[in-house]
Amino acid sequence: MTGGSTGTVRLLYGLLYLFLAFLAVLTLFPFVNVLATSLSGSRAISSGEVFLWPKDVTFASFDNLIQDGQLLVAMKNTVLITVVGTALNIFTTIIAAYPLSRKRLKGRNLLLMLITFTMLFGGGLIPNYILIKTLGIMNTYWALWLPALVSTYNFFVMKTFFENLPSELEESAAIDGANDLVIIWKIILPLSLPIIAALTLFYAVGWWNSYMNVLMYITSSGKQSLMVKLLQMIDTTSQSLLNANATSGGEGATMQTLVSPEGIRAAAIIISVAPILCVYPFLQKYFVKGVLIGSLKG
């Protein structure tokens, strides 16, 4: 194991590279398997023949979902929830972080203490639920947007970023008579685009993926989000799998039809992750940047 012979070292490095590639494949394999399942015929799925490549290729599962239409409505809802939610988040994070990043602001420490404390202690599920009910915003998207108006963690990330901006530009603008709002708009925001991009992505992915809040606060089925619709489909299919397993003769029924619950579920999963996987390659560097800024002590 010493660095003596270059031959062994080369071999070890080769093995390391292979092993890492294996891990990457292992990480992605489940997604590929689901993709293959979504494109396979029901007979191939229920006889367990689908691995990496679809068998008896068919778009029946996707057709079925599109004709049913519920998933598309849910997707439209999720887009609305994500776009408005993210816009509100970014706006609020900026108007919170800029004033509190100015060390001259009187009362700054008290306000920061009040904000920090909410990271350590929270009201819990039931009091939050009662609050939403009392405010009368149940079954509206405000019940999702308002309680999550700003993420305190992201607030600290942005505040740290603002604190580290060079102060000269701002000072000269202030001497020229620009007020704080003008300074934020004309000087701070243009300098902050990278961090705004990173936080936009974090917020947007969070909105796209979250389901707990929708489950709790949105009651009418026409307003459900994509993830909740998917959750319902997964629940019903795993229930049917449970039953099929208990009376293992039950599989015959699904074999007759072209689409199987597994195929439809796989297609729904593919539809839900496709938007994220499509933008991911172009945006991943902003994600990493955001984490590194955040780790510089908030």
Next chain:
Amino acid sequence: MNTPTGEAAERTGVSSTAVPKRQLKGAWKHIKRDKYLYLLLVPVMAYYFIFKYAPMLGEIIAFKDYRFADGIWGSKWAGFKHFERLFTSPDFFNVLKNTLLLNVYGIVFAFPVPIVLAILLNEVRIEWYKRTIQNLLYIPHFISWVVLGGIVIALLSPSTGIVNTVIKAFGIEPVYFMASNFWWPVMFILSGIWQSAGWGTILYLAAMAGIDPQLYEAAKIDGASKLRRIWHITLPGIRSTIAILLILRVGQMMDVGFEQIFILQNKAVYQVSNVISTYVYHVGLEGSQYSYTTALGLFQSIIGLILIISVNKIIKAMGENGLW
């Protein structure tokens, strides 16, 4: 209130006689100078008071018999009734045990994975190869638990799942992983690793990038093997990152990510998968036992607060920057 600061005067907005006039004037000047900044903070602080502090006050219903019609203030006091019921209930000890156990498993089995992964990635000398592997490993972090959970359940399905197809090919009986009290926690931890191990490498890799390359050169000249260099240079270089992340992780012992566990659990494995948050959801929200489960939530928050404060003390005692 005998230490009159401009801050206090500005907060109350009332001119108390104890506050010298000059200081008041100073405070007023500050407010006038920064009026836009304060204006921006009005909605922000309103948000924190309504959506963060009001629910904390709402936890008072743990000491009442809350009924929605009566409201929080109108409901009758119940003393410690709900806590007594809680601490004598077998459910409580079960969910507490599961919460702590799943966290211990997570710390023992999942926490070291990103460290090992980061060390391996750090050895890769071909930059594009390293970046590609990293970006692929990050992907599950961006996918909803609904999707990840759905995939896990599908892969492990005893009838059509690929894992059981392979098992059956070896002539072994299919295993119903998600309905087994032994396999369910294993799959919970494994799926957690799948989701977050890659993303977890970022901070370690950043710490490794900060290690002085001359250290490696010197060790190489001294004839230290690759493994010795990792042991004596790389690991000490990321020691403080490991320590802080580990301590933070311990500080979250009372929480289990709701979104992960909710999608993975099912009735067959409640005995090992029901944790505080899912119990509050099922019994509190679905069963409308608001006061009783708020008592549990309050217990959880207070223990969590004590944990995080202790953790911060430990971090500071180690000479690192505390969380606050």
